[in-house]
Amino acid sequence: MLGEYRIEGRRASEIAASVERAIGAGELQPGEVLPPLRELAVELAVNPNTVASAYRTLRDRGVIETAGRRGSRVRPRPATTPREALRVEAPPGVREVSDGNPDPALLPPLEGALAEAAARGARRPVLYGSPAVDDDLEALARAAFLRDRVPEAPIAVTSGSLDAIERVLAAHLRPGDTVAVEDPGWGSLLDLIPALGLRPVPVAVDDDGPLPGRLARALQEGVRAVVVTDRAQNPTGAAVTRARATELRILLAEHPGVLLIEDDHGHGIVDLPLHPLSAVTDHWVLVRSTAKAYGPDLRLAVLTGDAVTVDRVRGRQRLGPGWVSHLLQDTVTHLWRTSAIDPHHIAAAYGRRRDALIRALAERGVRARGRSGMNVWVPVPDETGAVARLLHAGWAVAPGARFRMQSPPGVRITVSGLSEADIAPVADAVAAAIGVAEGRRYE
Numbered sequence: 001m002l003g004e005y006r007i008e009g010r011r012a013s014e015i016a017a018s019v020e021r022a023i024g025a026g027e028l029q030p031g032e033v034l035p036p037l038r039e040l041a042v043e044l045a046v047n048p049n050t051v052a053s054a055y056r057t058l059r060d061r062g063v064i065e066t067a068g069r070r071g072s073r074v075r076p077r078p079a080t081t082p083r084e085a086l087r088v089e090a091p092p093g094v095r096e097v098s099d100g101n102p103d104p105a106l107l108p109p110l111e112g113a114l115a116e117a118a119a120r121g122a123r124r125p126v127l128y129g130s131p132a133v134d135d136d137l138e139a140l141a142r143a144a145f146l147r148d149r150v151p152e153a154p155i156a157v158t159s160g161s162l163d164a165i166e167r168v169l170a171a172h173l174r175p176g177d178t179v180a181v182e183d184p185g186w187g188s189l190l191d192l193i194p195a196l197g198l199r200p201v202p203v204a205v206d207d208d209g210p211l212p213g214r215l216a217r218a219l220q221e222g223v224r225a226v227v228v229t230d231r232a233q234n235p236t237g238a239a240v241t242r243a244r245a246t247e248l249r250i251l252l253a254e255h256p257g258v259l260l261i262e263d264d265h266g267h268g269i270v271d272l273p274l275h276p277l278s279a280v281t282d283h284w285v286l287v288r289s290t291a292k293a294y295g296p297d298l299r300l301a302v303l304t305g306d307a308v309t310v311d312r313v314r315g316r317q318r319l320g321p322g323w324v325s326h327l328l329q330d331t332v333t334h335l336w337r338t339s340a341i342d343p344h345h346i347a348a349a350y351g352r353r354r355d356a357l358i359r360a361l362a363e364r365g366v367r368a369r370g371r372s373g374m375n376v377w378v379p380v381p382d383e384t385g386a387v388a389r390l391l392h393a394g395w396a397v398a399p400g401a402r403f404r405m406q407s408p409p410g411v412r413i414t415v416s417g418l419s420e421a422d423i424a425p426v427a428d429a430v431a432a433a434i435g436v437a438e439g440r441r442y443e
Contacts, residue, residue: 007035010046015054020063023074034064034072060175060197075194090396096417097426098398100234102269102374103416106349107295108340110331117330132314132323133157137333141288141302148274150286154310157324158317159299161263161289162188165227166196168285168305171312172259173198173224180218180226182210184377184403184410186234186263189227202405205233207371209240212247219251225259226252230274232266232292232373235403235412237354239266239372245275252280259309260284268293270372271347283309290332292374293341300328350374353415353423360427365436374416380434383409389433395426 005027009015022028035043037051044051055072058064066072090096138155146152158164169179175197181189183202193200201223203214210228218226228248231239240248252260260281264274267288278286285305290298304310317323335341354370361368361378370376380386380400387399390411400410411430418426 007040007044009044009054010050012050012053012057015040015044015046015051016057019054019058023063028074030074032074033070034074036071056175065194065199066176090391094391094394094396095422096396097413097415098396100375100398100412100414101296101416102292103349106341106346106416107293108335110295110298110335113331113334113338113340114327116334117327120330121327126326128322130323130326132317134326134329134333136337137302137329140333140336141304144288145286145304148276150274150276150304151279153279153304154307156303156305156310156313156317157329158287158301158303158313159321159324160291161265161287161301162192163299164285164287164289164301164303164313165189165261165263166192167313167316168259168261168303168309169193169196169198169225171309171316172283177224178218178222180210180215180223181405182227182229182233182238183405183407184235184400185227185405186229186265187402190403190405200405202407204407205236205238207236207238207369208244209233209238210244210248212244212251215248216251219255219258223258225261227261227263228277230262230264230266230276230286231270231272232375234265234373235375235398235400235410236377237370237373237375239270239272240275240277242273242275245277249277249280252277256282262286264288266292266373268341268343269346269350269374271344272372278304279306282306285309285313293343293346294332294335298328298332300324300332347372350415353418353420356420356423357413357415357418357426360423361430364427364431366427366431366434370415374414376413376415377410378413378430378434379408379410381409382434383411386411386430386433390429393429393433395429 005022008018037055038048041048041051059066064072065075133155141155178199178201179193180203181200182205201218203210203218258281260277262277269292276286278284283306285303287301287303289301354376357376358368358370368376368378383400387397390397398412
């Protein structure tokens with residue numbers, strides 16, 4: 001069975017380990033169908049419940065997926081192969097415009113904030129049994145949420161937005177449940193969902209956010225959760241408008257049992273207003289990370305949501321890391337309280353580069369998207385060829401495969417490292433890479 005490979009083991013843990021070894025060694029390929037559990041039980045001379053337990057373990061780990069009567073198969077994209085691996089390494093002399101990093105020149109200096117946090121820690125050491133969330137940070141976060149018309153609700157602090165989303169999903173969903181996600185969307189999220197044993201359901205997006213018709217279809221199909229990026233969507237730069245938020249809220253209100261997760265990805269780097277969907281379903285959260293505004297190494301996000309969800313997140317957190325370091329919390333509190341960054345200035349800086357690149361591409365007959373944030377999404381007919389030709393021309397862009405499920409090919413260009421002088425060369429290289437005739441360029 002399964003070609004030359006033979007699954008072995010007498011206990012569930014041994015059977016599961018045998019399958020994982022075969023996948024790791026390449027002897028079981030993505031998409032390959034595993035034997036029906038009763039057939040494998042006979043082959044191994046074990047109880048069918050033992051095989052069922054092994055398959056359940058593999059599903060929980062995101063190694064295999066089960067599709068009813070079609071049986072169990074190796075995941076087409078095993079959770080051990082992250083989309084981050086689908087990247088172009090920039091050799092010497094090639095400019096890196098694929099990494100999604102903020103412009104270091106727009107990040108605040110941390111020396112004063114870290115010194116203040118250390119001094120505060122010396123005055124008031126944080127010991128076991130201390131509150132998980134710093135009172136000052138909680139007050140600042142709650143006030144900011146209220147200003148953006150997010151309903152008043154409990155606050156939790158996690159180690160970044162992906163950590164928050166993972167904890168919220170785990171608090172409500174079980175392996176096999178489906179989650180509606182944006183397509184194209186955040187590659188790390190598209191990895192996380194199957195790693196939790198969940199199944200992603202793609203929802204197309206335009207510049208104003210998820211398309212209502214596509215979300216309606218996903219809800220009708222019975223998704224258990226929906227993840228929406230409010231602003232600076234990665235990779236397209238979409239931002240949910242007031243009109244789109246109204247449409248989405250109407251749809252979600254018809255499915256109050258669905259878990260709603262909002263990721264305010266652009267907090268601190270965009271000046272477009274937030275149009276939250278919060279509290280339209282029974283269970284919901286809105287997450288804000290410090291990474292883009294204050295720096296990726298400040299691994300901290302604040303979330304607010306319904307009392308049950310936040311309580312579950314906090315409870316499970318207590319059994320793991322316990323809390324996010326108060327040194328980090330105090331650092332962020334100091335930066336926030338002293339207005340260490342000017343979101344309008346940062347938004348304008350990224351906006352000038354983003355808009356200039358989109359205009360330059362349009363002048364060369366290339367359509368591109370980027371309503372907010374630091375990325376520009378460029379649809380291309382041949383993704384692999386475009387990435388390779390751009391690399392040859394001296395530009396390392398992000399392959400769209402890192403962000404796509406069913407959406408058409410594209411590439412993502414991060415503008416945070418571009419200067420005014422870079423815009424025309426990048427646009428020329430993109431136009432040449434996707435085969436746009438030079439005669440279509442307009443001055």
